[in-house]
Amino acid sequence: MRKKIAILLLLFFLSGLLGGCWSRSEIGEEAIILGTGVDLTEDGLIRLSVQIASPGAFSAGGDTSGGGKEPPAWVVWAEGETIEDAERYLAMKVPRRIYWDHSIILVIGERMAKRGTEMVSNFFLRTGEPRENMWLMVARGEARDILQAQPMLAKTSAQATGFLTRMKTGYIVQIWEYAEMRASKGVQPVVTGVEVQDFGEGRGPGQGENSTVQKKVELSGVAVLKVDKLIGWLDAHETRGLLWLKGEAKEGAVIVPSPGEPGKEVSIKIRRSHTKIVPEYDGENLWFNVNIYVEGDMVEQQSRVDLAKPEQIKALETAMSEEIKARTTATLEKAQTEYGLDIFGFGNAFHRKYRKEWREMQNHWDEEFSRAGVNIAVEAHVRGIGLLSMPAGSPEK
Amino acid sequence: MLEHGKIDSKQAILLMISMILPTAILIVPAITLKYAKQDAWLSLILATLVGLLIAWLVVSLSLRFPGKTIIEYTEEILGRVLGKIVGFLYIYTFMRIGSGVCREFGFFLVTAMMPETPMIVFIIIAIVISAYAVRNGLEVLCRFNQLFIPVTGLLVIAFLLSTTNMKLTRLLPVFDTGLLSIAQGAVSPIAWLGEILTLAMIIPYLTKPKEAYRVAVISVLLSGFILMINTMESLLIFGPDLANHWLYPTYNAVRVVSIANFLERLDAVILMVWILGGFIKIGVFYYAFVLGSAQWMGLKDYRPLVLPAGLIMGASSYFLFGINIVEYYSHLPYHLILPEVVIPLLLLIVALAKGKGKKSEDEAT
Numbered sequence: 040m041r042k043k044i045a046i047l048l049l050l051f052f053l054s055g056l057l058g059g060c061w062s063r064s065e066i067g068e069e070a071i072i073l074g075t076g077v078d079l080t081e082d083g084l085i086r087l088s089v090q091i092a093s094p095g096a097f098s099a100g101g102d103t104s105g106g107g108k109e110p111p112a113w114v115v116w117a118e119g120e121t122i123e124d125a126e127r128y129l130a131m132k133v134p135r136r137i138y139w140d141h142s143i144i145l146v147i148g149e150r151m152a153k154r155g156t157e158m159v160s161n162f163f164l165r166t167g168e169p170r171e172n173m174w175l176m177v178a179r180g181e182a183r184d185i186l187q188a189q190p191m192l193a194k195t196s197a198q199a200t201g202f203l204t205r206m207k208t209g210y211i212v213q214i215w216e217y218a219e220m221r222a223s224k225g226v227q228p229v230v231t232g233v234e235v236q237d238f239g240e241g242r243g244p245g246q247g248e249n250s251t252v253q254k255k256v257e258l259s260g261v262a263v264l265k266v267d268k269l270i271g272w273l274d275a276h277e278t279r280g281l282l283w284l285k286g287e288a289k290e291g292a293v294i295v296p297s298p299g300e301p302g303k304e305v306s307i308k309i310r311r312s313h314t315k316i317v318p319e320y321d322g323e324n325l326w327f328n329v330n331i332y333v334e335g336d337m338v339e340q341q342s343r344v345d346l347a348k349p350e351q352i353k354a355l356e357t358a359m360s361e362e363i364k365a366r367t368t369a370t371l372e373k374a375q376t377e378y379g380l381d382i383f384g385f386g387n388a389f390h391r392k393y394r395k396e397w398r399e400m401q402n403h404w405d406e407e408f409s410r411a412g413v414n415i416a417v418e419a420h421v422r423g424i425g426l427l428s429m430p431a432g433s434p435e436k
Numbered sequence: 437m438l439e440h441g442k443i444d445s446k447q448a449i450l451l452m453i454s455m456i457l458p459t460a461i462l463i464v465p466a467i468t469l470k471y472a473k474q475d476a477w478l479s480l481i482l483a484t485l486v487g488l489l490i491a492w493l494v495v496s497l498s499l500r501f502p503g504k505t506i507i508e509y510t511e512e513i514l515g516r517v518l519g520k521i522v523g524f525l526y527i528y529t530f531m532r533i534g535s536g537v538c539r540e541f542g543f544f545l546v547t548a549m550m551p552e553t554p555m556i557v558f559i560i561i562a563i564v565i566s567a568y569a570v571r572n573g574l575e576v577l578c579r580f581n582q583l584f585i586p587v588t589g590l591l592v593i594a595f596l597l598s599t600t601n602m603k604l605t606r607l608l609p610v611f612d613t614g615l616l617s618i619a620q621g622a623v624s625p626i627a628w629l630g631e632i633l634t635l636a637m638i639i640p641y642l643t644k645p646k647e648a649y650r651v652a653v654i655s656v657l658l659s660g661f662i663l664m665i666n667t668m669e670s671l672l673i674f675g676p677d678l679a680n681h682w683l684y685p686t687y688n689a690v691r692v693v694s695i696a697n698f699l700e701r702l703d704a705v706i707l708m709v710w711i712l713g714g715f716i717k718i719g720v721f722y723y724a725f726v727l728g729s730a731q732w733m734g735l736k737d738y739r740p741l742v743l744p745a746g747l748i749m750g751a752s753s754y755f756l757f758g759i760n761i762v763e764y765y766s767h768l769p770y771h772l773i774l775p776e777v778v779i780p781l782l783l784l785i786v787a788l789a790k791g792k793g794k795k796s797e798d799e800a801t
Contacts, residue, residue, distance in 0.1 A: 167548045172692045215674065215692055222677035391608040
């Protein structure tokens with residue numbers, strides 16, 4: 040009997056440990072960060088801005104409760120010597136424990152990126168709490184503005200930007216992918232660019248009278264980094280070329296001039312594509328054969344030519360490969376002559392094929408790359424033509 | 437005999453796998469990838485082959501002395517004084533690995549998951565649980581293990597889920613790092629697979645000691661295979677350049693898995709394997725340490741030693757390996773080659789030369 044009582048008492052006291060003791064934290068005590076921005080201030084300090092979710096606005100009744108609505112997120116910032124230092128100052132303003140685990144995006148401001156992106160990414164990779172699959176981007180301007188922008192179709196701008204990247208229309212990169220590019224000698228890192236755009240006048244009852252112009256986030260090209268410092272940008276057109284050369288053009292469309300009717304265009308939506316880079320090196324000359332394979336469906340036709348004929352489709356395919364070739368050549372030239380940086384990973388392809396030569400060439404790879412010749416060959420196929428065989432509404436000739 | 441329980445071959449295999457893998461899955465890939473980069477798989481094949489040799493060595497040696505553990509038969513081979521010294525070395529090795537595992541166990545939990553909890557809390561919890569299992573004997577330890585080993589299968593599922601992030605081209609070019617680097621990369625997996633040495637404490641308690649060869653070979657092959665899967669997982673996801681920058685690459689590899697934006701945050705898988713496996717791994721070395729000490733001192737029962745042994749292991753996990761993780765890593769793992777390979781080999785040679793023990797043909801118990 041005494042033993043039974045002892046066991047019962049033991050169980051009773053042990054159950055107190057079940058909840059876990061040390062790092063216990065209730066969800067109501069956490070400041071859940073949705074987006075993070077890092078800027079360099081005028082005085083050379085690091086400014087850490089975070090977008091913190093207000094849990095009340097996310098609950099079911101949050102939207103419809105009319106008056107006294109609290110904004111779904113709060114953007115707050117602090118400055119410091121390092122990111123951790125800034126976080127400590129931030130903790131003086133935020134009445135809850137800062138919780139990184141749900142941060143969707145990490146935005147680096149333009150000035151900060153010029154100073155160095157690695158001093159930003161290091162904190163987020165070293166600390167266990169932020170996820171490695173945060174979306175990394177460089178802002179044209181200040182990162183804080185991205186977080187403060189008004190969201191579209193989502194509660195907060197961080198979420199909206201996260202959704203934007205997931206659509207895979209531009210070049211997108213997660214922080215671990217950036218770290219991989221940074222660690223590799225055969226490729227220079229490129230990071231998604233974002234900027235804030237004015238979207239006309241605010242309408243609707245919720246927007247209030249005081250704000251007339253809405254600020255929205257928009258993906259805008261790609262930031263090119265040398266080692267880890269921002270040295271330039273690729274615009275949206277050049278980004279398409281980058282995607283083709285990196286073999287990541289899985290979404291999007293190719294707009295080609297219509298066969299038989301100049302001045303009118305045909306749109307072909309990409310369905311499948313892959314890119315193969317074959318380096319050739321004879322000890323002196325270095326060149327790359329880039330083979331791009333793409334399949335697409337015609338989704339739009341401005342001209343009135345009957346394109347549903349084998350020879351017209353052939354012409355369309357030729358036009359398509361010309362277009363892709365022009366896009367990629369433009370990007371390639373910019374990378375080779377203007378930046379002198381291998382942002383496509385040609386070095387890795389070279390390393391795979393010529394491992395001995397690579398040992399010597401990796402130390403001056405970017406120069407080698409700038410001098411290298413590149414042949415781009417595109418094999419384009421138009422697979423479907425949509426639901427129309429003739430341009431609808433035009434009389435047969 | 438000090439231990440009255442008996443375990444069958446299947447239990448022994450499972451016990452050996454849980455004894456090798458739990459810490460290996462997180463720590464070995466980082467070290468192997470550092471040296472061998474994209475040739476890490478070659479290192480692991482090499483390590484598995486060497487592991488099989490060690491297994492063969494340990495089992496051949498043990499089967500010459502049926503019913504005896506390595507602590508007992510070293511005395512028979514080398515004589516009383518020298519035998520006691522070598523025996524002590526083995527007890528020390530078991531203790532050292534055991535406390536090293538405690539340290540790794542605590543370090544990972546503190547670094548990755550719970551930075552505010554003192555590490556000693558994790559170490560004490562692990563030792564208390566293992567102590568309970570050890571006190572109840574080998575059979576209880578094995579049953580505990582049988583209950584939880586299916587969790588290891590989650591590692592394979594995590595691997596399958598993370599294939600979406602993998603690129604096979606990251607394995608190229610082959611042989612880039614050279615033979616020396618591949619061999620260097622093989623050292624730490626060899627040290628881990630060589631922990632099959634612990635089987636020398638368990639063979640007398642197998643229901644069919646003859647099957648010890650099978651037990652050892654299957655354990656090493658399966659462990660080598662799962663280790664390979666884990667190393668490949670981080671290599672194929674992060675590529676050779678980034679993968680070796682992580683301290684626990686498997687953990688990070690599982691963390692980046694995100695399927696359709698809802699199947700993500702699989703860290704828990706690693707954590708489950710780590711915690712449950714950690715208890716078993718500590719338990720096996722704890723058991724070997726306690727049983728070996730009792731035999732070394734000629735005691736009739738090992739149970740009085742359980743508590744002091746636990747205190748020694750817990751305390752030395754702090755004192756032997758330095759305060760920070762960098763010091764801990766600098767202790768890995770070359771010193772293990774001596775007790776795992778060199779001494780068993782010497783023992784076998786001496787036993788053969790002196791004609792001690794049975795010949796392997798008539799090894800019936």
